[in-house]
Amino acid sequence: MHQLITKFFSILFLIFVVHKYYVSTTLIDLDEESNYxxxxxxxxxxxxxxxxxxxxIDYEIQYDQINELYEEYLxxxxxxxxxxxxxxxxxxxxxxxxxxxxxxxxVKSSNVVDKLSIQNKILYKxxxxxxxxxxxxxxxSRKSFIQDQNNQISSIKINR
Known part of the structure; x- marks a missing residue:
């Protein structure tokens, strides 16, 4: 009986300790050939x-509808x-x-003067x-930033 109780509480503890990690990545490449x-x-x-x-969701059948929704969200x-x-x-x-x-x-690179600021608020809600x-x-050149609800904006100095 003691082993059963110990196993039960061990499993219960694991359920509360293990949680999903929520992350997105945004990759920004400056392509000088296309100027984008x-x-x-x-x-x-x-x-x-x-x-x-x-x-x-059926991503193949509803592609246009979902695509529009994603665009509005972004x-x-x-x-x-x-x-x-x-x-x-x-x-x-x-x-x-x-x-x-x-x-x-x-984004056309000509729209960016000398600094690009990125505010990525996806999934915070x-x-x-x-x-x-x-x-x-x-x-x-490589730069990386981690944004969260308390730190939502990152800036990059653009050297061409």
């Missing part, structure tokens, strides 16, 4: 469905500025890969422990 910042936001599709209160939650002016980006679409959603954006990792790459 190419942006890919990666997150788990089930987290995004929770945030947008979606269920029973316009509200993913904000780029340069020298305190908001930058309009082009939403290119999304791709579902296994348990992940990749959201694709691009649903997950208080959400972390959004931002990675910037250009030539040999």
């Amino acid at each position: 910042f190419e942006i890919t936001i990666k997150t788990f599709y089930d987290d995004l469905e929770t945030e947008l209160k979606l269920s029973n 316009l509200a939650k993913f904000i780029l500025t340069s020298n305190y002016n908001e930058i309009k980006y082009e939403y290119l679409g999304f791709e579902k890969r296994n348990d992940q959603i990749n959201l694709y954006l691009q 649903s997950f208080s422990t959400q972390k959004n990792i931002v990675l910037y790459r250009h030539k040999k």
